[in-house]
Amino acid sequence: MILGAGERVFARAGFNGATMAEIAEEAGLPKANLHYYFGSKQELYAAVLERTLHDWLVPIDGITPEADPRQALEHYIRAKMRMSRERPDASRVFANEMLHGAPVLGETMRTQLRLMVRRKASVIEGWIAEGRMAAVDATHLFFTIWAATQTYADFDVQVRAVLGRDELKPRDHQRATEHVVGLILRGCGLGA
Numbered sequence: 001m002i003l004g005a006g007e008r009v010f011a012r013a014g015f016n017g018a019t020m021a022e023i024a025e026e027a028g029l030p031k032a033n034l035h036y037y038f039g040s041k042q043e044l045y046a047a048v049l050e051r052t053l054h055d056w057l058v059p060i061d062g063i064t065p066e067a068d069p070r071q072a073l074e075h076y077i078r079a080k081m082r083m084s085r086e087r088p089d090a091s092r093v094f095a096n097e098m099l100h101g102a103p104v105l106g107e108t109m110r111t112q113l114r115l116m117v118r119r120k121a122s123v124i125e126g127w128i129a130e131g132r133m134a135a136v137d138a139t140h141l142f143f144t145i146w147a148a149t150q151t152y153a154d155f156d157v158q159v160r161a162v163l164g165r166d167e168l169k170p171r172d173h174q175r176a177t178e179h180v181v182g183l184i185l186r187g188c189g190l191g192a
Contacts, residue, residue, distance in 0.1 A: 002027050002037055006048040011089035014096060015045055046104050049097055052090040053105065053113070056083060063120045069133045070190040073145075074181055080149035081177040085168075088153035095154045117142055134189025141188070148180045 005027035009018045020041050024034040038044040059079035062072045084091055102109055121138035128135050152159060152173070159176075160168060185191065 002029070002034060002044070003048055003051050006044050007052075007087065007089040007093055010045060010048060010096075011092040015041075015100075018045075020044070042104075045093075048090070048093055049105050050108075052087075052094050053108070055087075055090070056080065057113075057116060060116070060120055063123050065123055065126055067123075069124075069127045069188070070185060073188065073190065074185060077145055077149065077181050077184055078177060080145060081152065081173070081180060084149050084151075084153040085173045088156060091150045091153035095150065134187075136188055141184075144187075145184060148184065152176055 002023070005023050006018075009023045009026050012018075013022070018041065020034055020038075021031050023041075023044065024031040027034065034044075038047065059076045062075050064072070097103070097105055117139060121142070124133070124136070124138035124141065127133045128138070152168075156168065160166065163172065165172065
């Protein structure tokens with residue numbers, strides 16, 4: 001409840017524009033209760049970012065040496081697309097953090113995220129070596145997946161404008177998901 005409210009307010013106002021009073025109101029809590037759980041706006045902001053990164057990375061666990069490459073990548077892409085649809089504000093807060101040089105998540109990106117991507121890229125490189133998928137740059141494959149999936153949250157205004165929609169409907173999200181899944185899988189030589 002509190003982290004969801006933080007996502008919405010930080011996405012709307014940015015870190016500097018957001019206030020604990022607004023977040024408390026969004027959460028339906030007295031401001032004192034919010035401060036009981038989070039002593040400062042910085043603590044709450046860091047928690048929102050950490051939850052977003054964690055939730056985005058859980059589906060990557062399916063990328064293992066014994067997994068079927070097509071199924072594992074498709075599962076990951078669909079999970080990322082679902083999160084962009086269900087929690088667009090989380091993606092926007094994360095994007096804003098990146099645009100500002102990752103002042104809060106920088107160390108996590110350089111250590112934990114870098115290590116995790118290296119491990120999962122090694123799995124993909126193993127699949128390639130075994131002839132289970134086409135040769136791709138495994139690290140840049142993750143960048144491509146992240147960019148393609150998060151654009152539907154981060155650039156929702158642009159997507160809606162081009163599609164001529166006031167809001168994206170479930171069929172729009174489904175169409176986008178099938179496009180992204182098919183495009184990436186075909187690029188990996190995994191058919192569609």
